Amino acid sequence: MAESDRNEARDVVMALPVNGTATTGQKHGHDEDAAAKPSTSTNKRRKSRGATRRSAKRRHSMSKAARDPRDEPESSGSKAASPGAPEPAKGGESAVVTRSPSPFIDFDGLSRPSTGTRARLEENDEERAVRLEKMRGAVRTILECVGEDPDRAGLLGTPDRYAKALLDFTQGYQQNVRNVVNEAIFHEGHNEMVIVKDIEVFSLCEHHMVPFTGKMHIGYIPFHSVIGISKLPRIAEMFSRRLQIQERLTKDVANAIMEILQPQGVAVVMESSHLCMVMRGVQKTSATTITSCVLGCFERKEKTRNEFLSLVGVNRH
Known part of the structure; x- marks a missing residue:
C-alpha cells in the first residue's frame, strides 16, 4: 500500500468515535479493509445509542397488575386465539391484536385489569x-x-x-378507558400547557376499605392534539372508583393520559385526606397527603414543572 493510502486510512479511523472496547492497535489498519470496518461499527453504535434514547423516553415506575389470564399476550407459535381477543377475520386472515407496550391500558381499553x-x-x-x-x-x-x-x-x-x-x-x-375518552381527541396544533385543577376525587383505601378524599390537578402539554377537557375529570373518576392507594391513583391517571394522547408531557398532583389516618391509627385530623407524577417534558424540565406547580398552587415558595 502506498504511503498516502495508509495515511488516508489512518485518518479515517482516527476521526471516528472510539468504542470503549477498542485498543490502540485496532485504530491502525494494516490492509485495505481498515477504512470499511469502522463504518459498520459506527452504524451499530449509533443504532445502540438511538435505541437507548428511545427506551429512556418513558419511565414505568409502577408494578405489573395482577392480570386476568385472558389479558396475557398469546405465546409465539400458539394459533389459538385468547378468549379476550377479537375473533379471526373472515376469509382466512387473522385479526391483528395490538397491545399497549405498558401495563396501564390493555388492548381493549381496560386499565390495569385484575383477575376479577x-x-x-x-x-x-x-x-x-x-x-x-x-x-x-x-x-x-x-x-x-x-x-x-x-x-x-x-x-x-x-x-x-x-x-x-x-x-x-x-x-x-x-369502565373502559376507550369509552370514557370516546374519541374526544382533536388535532388543533396547540402546544401550550393545559390544566384542569381542583378535580374532586373520592376513593377507597385498599388497606382498610375506608374513604380518602381530596382534589386532583391535571396538566399536559399537547403534541398538536388536545383532549376534551371534561375527559380529564372522567379519567380521574374512573381510576378513583376502585380500591386504591393515592400513590398508584396519581400514576394511573398520568400514565393513561400519556398513552391515549401522546402529549409532550403530563403532570398530576393530588392532595387528599385519609380517613384511615383520621378515624383510626394516629388520628391526625389535619394531616393531608400530596402525591405527584410527572412524565415527559415535566420530568425533564424544571422550569416547566415549576410553572405547573405554581399554577395549581402547590409551589407556594
Whole structure:
C-alpha cells in the first residue's frame, strides 16, 4: 500500500468515535479493509445509542397488575386465539391484536385489569344477581361479627344497601378507558400547557376499605392534539372508583393520559385526606397527603414543572 493510502486510512479511523472496547492497535489498519470496518461499527453504535434514547423516553415506575389470564399476550407459535381477543377475520386472515407496550391500558381499553375485572365487566343479569346476594350475606356476617343484630328494624335493609353502595363505589372496574375518552381527541396544533385543577376525587383505601378524599390537578402539554377537557375529570373518576392507594391513583391517571394522547408531557398532583389516618391509627385530623407524577417534558424540565406547580398552587415558595 502506498504511503498516502495508509495515511488516508489512518485518518479515517482516527476521526471516528472510539468504542470503549477498542485498543490502540485496532485504530491502525494494516490492509485495505481498515477504512470499511469502522463504518459498520459506527452504524451499530449509533443504532445502540438511538435505541437507548428511545427506551429512556418513558419511565414505568409502577408494578405489573395482577392480570386476568385472558389479558396475557398469546405465546409465539400458539394459533389459538385468547378468549379476550377479537375473533379471526373472515376469509382466512387473522385479526391483528395490538397491545399497549405498558401495563396501564390493555388492548381493549381496560386499565390495569385484575383477575376479577373482566368477570365483573362481562357478567350477565343472573351472574350479577348471584354476586349481589353473595355480598349481602357477607355484610350480614360482618354485622353479626361487630355485635349487632342484623334482624333489627334499622339494619334489615343494610346488607342490600351497602352491597349496592360498594358496587357503586367501585364502578371503575366496569369502565373502559376507550369509552370514557370516546374519541374526544382533536388535532388543533396547540402546544401550550393545559390544566384542569381542583378535580374532586373520592376513593377507597385498599388497606382498610375506608374513604380518602381530596382534589386532583391535571396538566399536559399537547403534541398538536388536545383532549376534551371534561375527559380529564372522567379519567380521574374512573381510576378513583376502585380500591386504591393515592400513590398508584396519581400514576394511573398520568400514565393513561400519556398513552391515549401522546402529549409532550403530563403532570398530576393530588392532595387528599385519609380517613384511615383520621378515624383510626394516629388520628391526625389535619394531616393531608400530596402525591405527584410527572412524565415527559415535566420530568425533564424544571422550569416547566415549576410553572405547573405554581399554577395549581402547590409551589407556594
